[in-house]
Amino acid sequence: MTHNSATESKTQFLEIVFLWIAGISAAMQFSKFSVSYDALLQYYQAGETLTGAALSLVGVVGLxxxxxxxxxxxxIGYLRVLMGALFLGGILSFIQASLPxxxxxLITRLLEGFSQLGVVVAAPTLIAKLSxxxxxxxxxxLWGTFFGVAFAVTGWLGKNILEQHGIQTLLxxxxxxxxxMGVIVFFTLRKNAVLDMSASVPNPNGFLQQLLQVYRNPRSLIPSLVFLCYTCTLVSLLTYIPRLxxxxxxxxxxMVCLPLLSTSGTFIAGALAQYIMKPQKVALMSYSGVALSxxxxxxxxxxxxxxxxxTGVLILFLGMIPGAALAMIPALARTPEEQAQGxxxxxxxxxxxxxxxPPAFALLITLYGLFGLVGMVLCICLLGSIFSFIASRISTHKTV
Structure with missing residues (x-):
């Protein structure tokens, strides 16, 4: 462990940028189907609900x-998990490109869930280790912006590729x-001494006991519930609002500007949480802004x-929520283990x-149009505000 302490004082920015881009490529597993939603609907003739399910099915495995x-x-090792996830994602996209x-x-989308989950678990852990x-x-x-950047790039380049060359070229x-990115990350990080995690001591408790411990800990659970309300809303709004x-x-x-505004919101939230107010208050302010917009x-x-x-103002406020939620974890956690659980x-x-x-928003928009969308957003904002308030109460009673 001594060699780590010497190298941890230096941040390996190039490697971190590669991991960030790997995260963007994984988030594109959502955005590539979001931008091609209408084309997929027309090609497969499967209906709004099933096509919406194809968009969101990636998340089932993570769920x-x-x-x-x-x-x-x-x-297993975070780097091994990341490599396997990136290569699996590539293979599945190639299969999708054949328009099976x-x-x-749907099966490839379900399997993409393993790829996406592997990246979002392993990459931020490696980034923290390299920082x-x-x-x-x-x-x-920076990591918190990967989702918004993926939608921005796909909305810009992906839309052009789709219009000029079709779905197959996009996929x-x-x-x-x-x-x-799998190849680049492999050759960049495989011999990195800082990522030698072999000295970590395995937890003697069983998986079930560890899981129950995670879910019972409000310092890990509440920031995740704040984040849940954000992801429930963002993918849906970026997909459906432009079509209104x-x-x-x-x-x-x-389709180009909204993801960029979301990313800007994440940066703004990070600055606010670091210099002006607690991340819990940033989250409360953000949900209020989303509801009003x-x-x-x-x-x-x-x-x-x-x-x-x-809509741009709404997405800017919405983009602030992941920055606040990610900042809540170190603010609330008392130990490194609690941070990892968070x-x-x-x-x-x-x-x-x-x-x-996406399926919930699709159903409400089909039934009630814009009012269905707004009603769903208001319900989610209410829940998000409640969770943010609870998080602020937890921090008040935080012990060292």
Whole structure:
């Protein structure tokens, strides 16, 4: 362990950027189907609900195995898990690029869940290991933007590829990217001394006992519930809100700008949580901003530019929530073990939100249009605000 203490004082930024890009390529497993939603709907003729399920099915594996993943990865090795996840993701994208039957497509989406979960559990753990203590807030803030960046890049480049070359090229391009990142990460990190985690002592408790301990700990659980409300909303809004605008130019602009605003919100939240207010208060403020913006959407529904502008404000506030949730974990945790549990649960609850959000929003939009969307957003904001308030009460009673 002594060699680690010497090297941990230096942050390995290049390696961290590669891991961040690997995370972006994994998040594109959601965004590639979001941007190609209409094309997939037209090609497979499977209906809104089943196509929405294909979008969210990636999260099912994380929903079921999220908490296990952190425990298993610590035994197998985070780098091995990351490598396997990236290569599996590449292979599955190549299969999807052949446009197989819809049932085979659904199976590949389910298997992509293992790939996505492996990356979101292993990559931030490796980033934290490669970061000096004084840079951990910065590097974890960078990691927190990977989802929004993935949607921004896919909305820009992916949309152009889709329009000019079709779904197959888009899916093949994603497979090439995620596979290439696997190769780069392997050659960059395989001999990195800082990532030698062989000295870690295995937990003597069984898996079930460890899991129950994680779920019973409010310092790990509450930030994950705050994060759950965010992921339940973000994927759905980025997918469905632009389609509520009749102007195609405004719609195209929204698909590029909204993810960028989400990413900007994450950076803003990190700065606020570090210098101005506690992350719990940042989360409360963010959910209030999302709720107010959603209500104002109903007043400008017939004006595309104003609707796009108000949606941008909503997404900016929404993007602040993951920054606040990630900052809550070290703020609330009393031990490194609690921090690890918190990040593991965030991976699981994030997948839960991404799984249940799109079908629920699709159903309400089909039934009630914009008012169905706004009503769902308000309910989620209420829950998120309650969880944020509970988190603020926990920090008040924090013991050292």
């Amino acid at each position: 079921i195995f999220g908490a296990f993943a952190g425990l298993i990865a610590s035994r 039957s819809f049932s085979v497509l 000096a203590p004084r840079h951990k807030s910065l590097t974890m803030g 093949f391009g994603h497979g090439t990217l995620i596979f290439t 605008v009749s102007d195609t130019k405004v719609q195209a602009l929204m 959603a209500c104002l959407l109903t007043l400008v529904a017939t004006q595309p530019l104003w609707f796009a502008l108000m 990040y593991g649960l965030i991976a699981q609850f994030g997948n839960l939100g991404a799984t249940i959000g």
